[in-house]
Amino acid sequence: MNDKQLQALFGLKWNPFLPNIPAEALWQPPAMDSFFFRLENMVMDGGFALMHGEPGLGKSKNLQLIAHRLEKLDEVTVGVMERPQSSLSDFYREMGELFGVNLTPANRYGGFKALRERWRAHITSTLFRPVLLIDEAQEMTSACLNELRMLGSAHFDSQCLLTIILCGDSRLPERFRAQDLVALGSRIRLRMFLEPYDKKCMREHLHYAIEKAGAAHLMTKKLVETMVDHCAGNPRVLHAMGAELLEMGVQKNVSQLDEKLFLELYSRDSRKR
Secondary structure, rough: OOOOHHHHOOOOOOOOOOOOOOHHHOOOOHHHHHHHHHHHHHHHHHEEEEEEOOOOOOOHHHHHHHHHOOOOOOOOOOEEEEOOOOHHHHHHHHHHHHHOOOOOOOOOHHHHHHHHHHHHHEEEEEEEOOOEEEOOEEEEOOOOOOOOOOOOEEEEOOOOOOOOEEEEOOOOHOOOOOOHHHHHHHEHHHHHOOOOOOOHHHHHHHHHHHHHHHOOOOEEEHHHHHHHHHOOOOHHHHHHHHHHHHHHHHHHHOOOHHHHHHHHHHHHHEEEE
16 A cells, blocks of 8 residues: 555545654644643753653654654754663763764763763753653663763752653653652653543544545544544554554545444454454
8 A cells, every 4th residue: 555545545645544644743632732831841941751651542652742842942952762771881872972972981970971061051052951852761771760860960959951751651650669760750840641532532633633644534424433432542543443444445445434344344353363
């Protein structure tokens, strides 16, 4: 299934159910606007923020939204950690690359000083704290999390040099109850807990996705309601169903996806099992 097929059959600009949709086409959950408003204020002062929830509820997409919106702010530097599970040496290597500091992992104290000096210079010239986004943060070692806490704190913990947004599954907040991470957990200023969405939100999510992709007519109203009823408030489940239905619609060369297609697809799958 390619873009030409989608365009010809449904008028879609892209597949709305795949992960690589444009950032400006991402659906924003109702609570996200308030979270981002508070986050913008944190960029002035620094500190830790936490977003967590079960798999499939949109944590990574929300982080992508945050990155997209922060990058629009003048003079805000945003770094995205790609390998949260790194050892302490690799952690310093990645931090140096993200913030443009030439670090020697063997000289950890030198790297510590160089990063802090770079952040101080940035704060002095822009008044904004640099931002670090960490997805799958539950995979970070305690040593790296504590190093991050000490890196971003100055003047006897009275000044924050960095704004850090940790994003992870339900294991992440649990880790802050452990003795070695209690100090970090007590410094989290802003928290967002993602729960399964109600049917109204899922309906809005689905309509928004297909409208942004250029084909509001893609699904019948009854199919939308059927999908919302079967996704358990989980956007990933909703998108997985949508992707399967879209693929089947292309195979059958239909002009609109409907509930009959849904019943055919999933009754066939149930027979296979």
